[in-house]
Amino acid sequence: MTTNAIARTRRFHRAVTSEVGALDSSFLGRGRPLGPARVLHAIGNGLSDVAEIRAHLKLDSGLMSRLLRGLEDEGLVTVTASESDARRRSACLTPAGKAEFAEYEALSDQQASAILSRHPHPEALLQAMDLVATALGFDRTAIQPVPVSDPRAQACLATYYGELARRFPAGFDVSLSADPEARDMEPPRGAFLLAVLDGMAIGCAGLKGTDKGYAEVKRVWVAPSARRMGLAGFLMRAIEDEARALGIATLRLDTNSALPEAVGFYRRSGWTEIPRFNDDPYPDVFFEKHL
Amino acid sequence: MTTNAIARTRRFHRAVTSEVGALDSSFLGRGRPLGPARVLHAIGNGLSDVAEIRAHLKLDSGLMSRLLRGLEDEGLVTVTASESDARRRSACLTPAGKAEFAEYEALSDQQASAILSRHPHPEALLQAMDLVATALGFDRTAIQPVPVSDPRAQACLATYYGELARRFPAGFDVSLSADPEARDMEPPRGAFLLAVLDGMAIGCAGLKGTDKGYAEVKRVWVAPSARRMGLAGFLMRAIEDEARALGIATLRLDTNSALPEAVGFYRRSGWTEIPRFNDDPYPDVFFEKHL
């Protein structure tokens, strides 16, 4: 590691730390201390179980209790006993709370938009921010099953198709390909997994159930910002676990020699090349793996 | 501004904010509260004037006074009256303070190095961090005169020469070019300006005095992360101000048609193309400007 590289990294930290002061302005800009603002933000983002919020924000139980009380006194949240377990409590925004949350969101959006709009090349800046964010937090990546209809899943697939269209010599039109029915990629026939980091999907993989004695792995994609970090391996291991849990013993997949990094990855990770097993126009390489 | 772009920017903020928690671990990792640690850090980085530190850290005068007293009690700093103005005070690290500061530096270096070393492509990550840091803080850019021997100036020049070597069809060897004597680019004959952001040089420009009735503008360079943001314009205006202050009425410069963005920039900003005025082997376009 050169001294220069460390100096540049630390310069980045300095820049970002002072910018986080400005970011806090979107947290502090409404005359509320950081603690209550963070709790409000967490609730607004869908966390309701008090214990979950506490774990997420790493707050002491006593402090959490008082912060919630404060928000209740302001009329922003209501706290009720959870239905399934009356010891647990569940927080939820009142209409006033929702309005207040929306104001915080607007502040954050404004700030994000300000940064982007004063830059001469926003797309390059976004790509750089994605790369940095993924590098900083990669360990926090969570792999979770979602319905294919989840908007984040759809966004991944759209990017994936766009990339195939650019990389296949003849382009790519998903409607000509054997597009799996959504319910083939949902339990109990299959699964669709999303790799999520800081709320953004950075990869996906589908498991498509068939009636032919095997399941197919489809739509394995990793965001450019997360490549070469081993995410495909995590996704494939998770897909194999899903398959085992569904009682599937054989997996197949197809890919294209225009994607050499994918072909190499499957070769390296225990897949065996087999003859063509479908008549999809796009793939030209076929693999199988027994679990 | 698309919604997606804002979401990506905000995701970056989230990622970086939680990483700043980790950064604070390098500030808090030595059992000292944030306040005193920040003051120690500021003094270690060369700030000594108490009022300057206060302005930089945005601290109340009372709080600042107490923090300094705490560091004095720990034996880490000594505070003395300033020589020029006995109302002002000046803080300076004791040997123990220097050792403590070095420990903080080591923690920060370790953290920077950890981020880089776990990434598959550190140079790409560094470039992304540079781009983001420059975008976030561009308004804070300071243009300051330095001796050409300043290590930051030398680093800029080395990068500049490297870039010329890549872009000139026949390469670039500074020893074959008319490399100005250092003292031609220092007062009273000339100047060398550095654009500094968060402690890192992101651009430079030299003013080389001659005995021929004009001064030359040399070594105008902007870091890749800061291009297209108008920095060259700021630098040139500052160079012109320096020239006027030195009583110089005519500026000349040479450049190369392999650098079309530079040629275009000079054409747009009031320079007149003139015939070749030197026998340097590299340039093929020549400009003049009267102040």
Add this chain to the structure above:
DNA sequence: CAGGGTGCCTGACAAAAGTCAGGCAATATC
């Protein structure tokens, strides 16, 4: 239904950070 565990609340503190009014000495201004 007794006993142990869990989730949240309360009270009592303590540390850290921030605020404000006044005070003192040095300096600038007229």
Add this chain to the structure above:
DNA sequence: GATATTGCCTGACTTTTGTCAGGCACCCTG
């Protein structure tokens, strides 16, 4: 040389955040 200003200090606060022990209601287990 009187007067105002500046830079820092001190004391006396408040707010925010964090910590800890105990308590109560609820849940699970046998």
